[in-house]
Amino acid sequence: MLSSRYKPWHVPLFMTKYAWLRMRRRPVLLNLEVTMRCNASCGFCDYWKTPKSAKADELKEFSDIARRFNPMMITFTGGEPTLRRDLEDIVASVREATHLSYLAMITHGAMLTVDRAKSLWDAGLDQFNISLDYLDGRHDDARGIPGLTAKILDTVPRIKAAGIGSVRFNTVIKDDNLDQLMPLVETAARLGAGVNFSVYTDAKNGNQSHLLREEQQRALSAAIESLLAYKRAHRGVITNSDHYLSEIPRWVRGGMTEPCPSGTTTVHVDPYGKVRRCPDFPPDVDWKQWSPYQPIACDDCFYACRGEAQAPMRWSRVLDVMARPTPPS
Numbered sequence: 001m002l003s004s005r006y007k008p009w010h011v012p013l014f015m016t017k018y019a020w021l022r023m024r025r026r027p028v029l030l031n032l033e034v035t036m037r038c039n040a041s042c043g044f045c046d047y048w049k050t051p052k053s054a055k056a057d058e059l060k061e062f063s064d065i066a067r068r069f070n071p072m073m074i075t076f077t078g079g080e081p082t083l084r085r086d087l088e089d090i091v092a093s094v095r096e097a098t099h100l101s102y103l104a105m106i107t108h109g110a111m112l113t114v115d116r117a118k119s120l121w122d123a124g125l126d127q128f129n130i131s132l133d134y135l136d137g138r139h140d141d142a143r144g145i146p147g148l149t150a151k152i153l154d155t156v157p158r159i160k161a162a163g164i165g166s167v168r169f170n171t172v173i174k175d176d177n178l179d180q181l182m183p184l185v186e187t188a189a190r191l192g193a194g195v196n197f198s199v200y201t202d203a204k205n206g207n208q209s210h211l212l213r214e215e216q217q218r219a220l221s222a223a224i225e226s227l228l229a230y231k232r233a234h235r236g237v238i239t240n241s242d243h244y245l246s247e248i249p250r251w252v253r254g255g256m257t258e259p260c261p262s263g264t265t266t267v268h269v270d271p272y273g274k275v276r277r278c279p280d281f282p283p284d285v286d287w288k289q290w291s292p293y294q295p296i297a298c299d300d301c302f303y304a305c306r307g308e309a310q311a312p313m314r315w316s317r318v319l320d321v322m323a324r325p326t327p328p329s
Helices: 010-023 052-057 063-069 087-097 114-123 137-143 148-161 178-191 214-233 242-252 304-310 315-322
Strands: 029-033 073-077 102-107 127-131 166-173 194-199 266-269 274-276
Touching: 029 063, 063 087, 073 087, 087 102, 087 114, 114 148, 127 148, 137 148, 148 166, 148 178, 166 178, 178 194, 178 214, 194 242, 194 304, 214 242, 242 304, 266 304
Parallel strands: 029 073, 029 266, 073 102, 102 127, 127 166, 166 194
Antiparallel strands: 266 274
């Protein structure tokens, strides 16, 4: 699912850059955490506890960092990135500083209006990733934002109607939303959007309330098989690789022993310019002193950023990138 800003002939260019970065052991994905502040109150994350005073120490400029890494993909994240009133300036300067980099943003969506989306799109953003774990009031409760689900489902089609290219739902697979996965996919397809799945972990703050349980293995495997069957029949809606989805049950069973490639294919830079290999690790060094990480023996998570880095480059992944989300006929 490539942004409408790009054409099919861009795909081999991105693939070439991907191969060049991997050969040189440089990150493919740079996550720019433009703020740690957040106005949600998710139970699995403590970013919302960041004091408002932290704003004073946030970097005003990220273009030199982007130029230093020059990855294939850059994600603006947080915290909640739309709290930054200068986000358009940040996006525009990063766009200008990099060559052939795909720019995305992860947001809870509460502050995302059509006008804001349009201004970010015009600044150079290629893709909007909106967190959505349920289609009912449970999502509002989980994020601590009343009316959030309804707002997201109202805003996404209006964003698409405004000519803004790529919108995805970021959905975390939890113990209580297995019944929501296919309805989320079908809703995304109807809206012309995509869905990117990840699996819940307690690595952020120790909250185990949504960990998948052993007795849910059969239900989880069935849910994953349904996603894979849909994906093979309707490319372009579910944006994960087949490999990542198929590996989720093995990680939940505790059967994954491969080292984690965090920091080798992905890297995070916080709002103060410090680098860390993973969002759940403490910062290591200032971005100017960064040197490549090595894989690490850690099995605390199976986020998509880890699982997709472990996925082999297969033709199905190219098909996923080139396909457009369309509802089944």
